[in-house]
Amino acid sequence: MANIRDIAKLSGYSVTTVSRVLNNHPYVSEEKRTKILKIMQELDYIPNAKARDLSSGKSKHIAVMIPYANHPYSDKIVSGILNAAFKDGYKVTLLPTNYDPTIEMNYLNALAAKAWDGMIITSKKVSFEVIVRYLKYAPIVCCENTGDFPISCVSIKREESYIDLFTSLKKQGYHNIGLTVGRTEKESASTGLVLQAYNSIIGLSDPSMIVRNCRTYEDGIQAGIHFATLKNLEVIVTNGDDVAAGILQHISLAQVSVIGEENLLSSRLLNFSTIDHHIDQCGEAAFQLLWEKESRTVSIPYTFIERR
Incomplete structure (x- = not known):
């Protein structure tokens, strides 16, 4: 099997020049590059990826820590990351955690061992105090506000969206508002x-108005069964479009307004209103932040999509 020295010998150029061609170095004449690439093709030479990574100091490979592999939130934010990474020629490894702090720590330790060039954390259980200690090994970006910690982040304006939504519902005269x-x-x-936001604007007079542990369509079905027993219910604000879609298996939009979150296909097909936090844009912005030298916060505005 041919190696880099064989190519250098046949081309008449140095090993350094051949290495520069392999790593797409800009300071190589087109004549030299063309000749070396032709010899590589004739020899069916395939560069050793690990050796090339060691030479360049970069693997063009990042990791993305996600809580669940089968969740609409993960799908949408990962889609944004993949789009941005593909444009820059980066590979992406997804790291599901199920919010297990031991698994999250294992991934952070792998980052410290140079398994990837950087890491995007979409959601996590470990604290920012822990995460900040790993910045000396590789860049890390979080997809939530990191406050005073020097960790670059993409801030989604969730608080503002909830305050605006509940304020608007109250102004419209709604009082009996369910929440998941x-x-x-x-x-x-x-x-x-x-x-x-719910407690301060609407006020929690009846605990049965809140259903917890809702993440999936199936959870929404169970929430719908519960909400169907409540009298005078006017609006249900959910924490996800798929949850809202499940609720609508037992609740009619003609009787109760249901509001979803993230503008997924389910909200468009079933024609209910939703808050779009543009988490795909969050993923794209997170990828770009990985390569900035100074820590920075990027805020993504939300859009309320009203459907009737």
Whole structure:
């Protein structure tokens, strides 16, 4: 099997020049590049990827930590990351965690061992105090507000969207508003934000108006069974379009307004309103932030899509 020295000998150029061609170095004349590439093709030479990565110091490979592999939120944000990574020629490895802190730590330790050039964390259980210690090994971007920690992040304006939505519903005269949430407020900043906005603007007079642990279409079906027993229910605000779609198996839009989240296909097919936080744009912005030298926060605006 041919190696880089064989190519150098046959081409009449140095090993350094051949190496520059292999790594797409700009300072090589087209004459030299063409001759070397032709010899590589004739010899059916395939460069050693690991050796090339060691030479360049980069693998063009990033990791994306996601809580679940089969969740609409993960699908949409990963889609944005993949689009941006593909344009720049990067490979992407997805790392599902199921919010297990031990698994998350294993992935962070692999990052420290140079398994990838960088990591995007879409959602996590470990603290920012832990994550910040790994910045010395490789760039990390989080898809949630990191506050005062020097970790680049993409901030989705969830709090603003919830406040605006509940304020608008109250102004329209709605009082009996149901709500679904996923993880507990101790585990999820998003859950904390929506509950705080709901309590401060609508007021929690009846605990049965809130259904917890909703993440999937199937969870939505169970929530719909519950909400169907409540009298005078006017609106249900959900934490996901698929949850809303499940609720609509037992609730009629003609009787109760159902509002979803993230503008997925289900909301378009079933024609219900939704809050679009543009998490695909969040994924694209997160990829770009990986390569900036200074930590920075990028805010993505939301859009309320009203359907009747």
